[in-house]
Amino acid sequence: MNASGKTRTSARGLIALVAVACVIYGCSSGPAAIDRVVRKDDFVKYQHYLDQHDQQPAEAWLAWRSNETGSPVEALRKADVAISQTENPFTPDDPRAVQLGELVYSTSCVTCHGPKADGRDASGRALMGHKDFTHSHARMVLQMNPNRLVEWYQVVDQVTASEHPTPDGSTAVMPAMGEQLTREQIWLALNWLASDQAIESKVER
Ligand code: HEC
Structure with a gap:
């Protein structure tokens, strides 16, 4: 040749x-980038309900949804526990789910996983959950394993995740959060993490 x-x-x-x-x-x-990820009016409303409900995310969420839809809180609570824990009810390219997901993430997860989901705080210091959700390897695992979000759901819902020691020598622990969050909130936060928005936020913010 x-x-x-x-x-x-x-x-x-x-x-x-x-x-x-x-x-x-x-x-x-x-999916096309969403101009404004957390909409300011969503943020203000959710914050208002959090203040009224002792910063309890599930209660605040149900009260907010009840106000928006006119359905009683108890009916919404019942509907929430009917949501599957093994099947993602949203998709990471649904813009509204992603917007609401970032709202949940930015109030319940950000302190440990960081504003850019890379396990670092705004000044780049490693945080408690120093897993980098935006790392190319993590994105590849996510794309190749359709069950990944279900595994993540289980971690957030019921696993007390304790991994690598933090830089200051203490142990990083993620509490099981199933008691504090509605099923809908957990899925929304995970769909945001799985969306392109989570990666793009790295440059946008
Ligand atoms: C108190 C700190 C803390 C909070 C709050 C927190 N996490 Fe975590 N998370 C951790 C730690 C620590 C780990 C395990 C260590 C690691 O992988 O970096 C972890 C692991 C995870 C994992 C497993 C990652 C994997 O690939 O196995 C997921 C998914 C996750 N967190 C999502 C969330 C979501 C969503 C929220 C908010 C609803 C949240 N976390 C809130 C600290 C936290």
């Missing part, structure tokens, strides 16, 4: 490789 033949072969190889990668990881840049 002459030199130009080799070049053609490797070019073809490259195209095939890209095609395979496209099938596995998806080649589109994903």
